[in-house]
Amino acid sequence: MDTSIARRNILARIRAAQGREPEPSASEREAAADYLARHPAGPRPDMPADLCARFIDEAQKMATTVDTVQTLADVPAAAHRYLTGHGLPLQAIAWQTLRDLPWGEAGLTVEFRKPQDSDVVGLTGCFCATAETGTLVLLSGPETYASAGLLPETHIAIVPASRIVAGHEEAFGLIRKERGELPRAVNFVSGPSRTGDIEQTIVLGAHGPYRVHAIVVQSA
Numbered sequence: 657m658d659t660s661i662a663r664r665n666i667l668a669r670i671r672a673a674q675g676r677e678p679e680p681s682a683s684e685r686e687a688a689a690d691y692l693a694r695h696p697a698g699p700r701p702d703m704p705a706d707l708c709a710r711f712i713d714e715a716q717k718m719a720t721t722v723d724t725v726q727t728l729a730d731v732p733a734a735a736h737r738y739l740t741g742h743g744l745p746l747q748a749i750a751w752q753t754l755r756d757l758p759w760g761e762a763g764l765t766v767e768f769r770k771p772q773d774s775d776v777v778g779l780t781g782c783f784c785a786t787a788e789t790g791t792l793v794l795l796s797g798p799e800t801y802a803s804a805g806l807l808p809e810t811h812i813a814i815v816p817a818s819r820i821v822a823g824h825e826e827a828f829g830l831i832r833k834e835r836g837e838l839p840r841a842v843n844f845v846s847g848p849s850r851t852g853d854i855e856q857t858i859v860l861g862a863h864g865p866y867r868v869h870a871i872v873v874q875s876a
Contacts, residue, residue: 663840692832697825700788707787707820708872714790718847720868727875728814732762734871735812739764739777742867744810750779752799754814771807778808778865784830785815785870788823789846792870795831796841805845811865813845816876 668678680688704710712722723734739746747765749772759766771778783795792813796802805811821827824844831838849864 700823700825703787703822707822708817708874710787711785711790711815711820712870712872714787715847715870716790718790719850720790720847720870722870722872724872724874726873728757728873731814731871731873732757732759732764735759735779736762736764738812738869738871739810742810745776747775748777748779748812749775749804749808751781751801751804753781754779770801770803775808777810777812778804778806779812779814780805781814781816782819784819784821784827786823786827786844787820791824792843792845792868793827794843794845795835795839796843797839802841802843805843806864809865810867810869811845812869812871815870815872817872817874818876820872 664679671678712724715722721738723738725731725734735748736746738744739748746763748767749770750759750766750768752768754766755768766779780794780800782792784793785791786793792805792815794800794802794805794813805813821830831842845868848866848868851863
């Protein structure tokens, strides 16, 4: 089901209550684009030339483990290495966009579907990643379901080095440039789920994965 239709219907009812047309006019869209283009950015830290190295460093600070491979074809072996090293099952669910990788040759059993309660490992790609905070940016869609990176205890994400941008501002700019509008869900993942509600003690895996592992692909 395309939930973006439901979103448009809700927004259309809000606009109708305001006495406006159901869809934004061309002039409204142009005004919004003009504001975004003119709106000055706030103060930001200096970023190094090597965004990939910065991403890896910041991701590790957030308890994301990181491996680096040369090509996409190397990803399944890297995932197998991570799972066996942590004594985890060699079965996983994955985004449908990852079907073409040689999972079986690496000794992994992968099903390309949304996770269920018994699924321990979820494999995803990412839309992009931000070097400033070591964050994965995931966009939901029919083949890139958000639940794959939220429900399983272990989340393994494939990060093409060419898709690492400086910060969140660049990430949103890339979404607007390539997608035009936001999908149903945009998830910014900075390490495993955590909470400090009880005696201000950080506990991992409170509301999502216990483990987040990024596989950075240098040539992608």
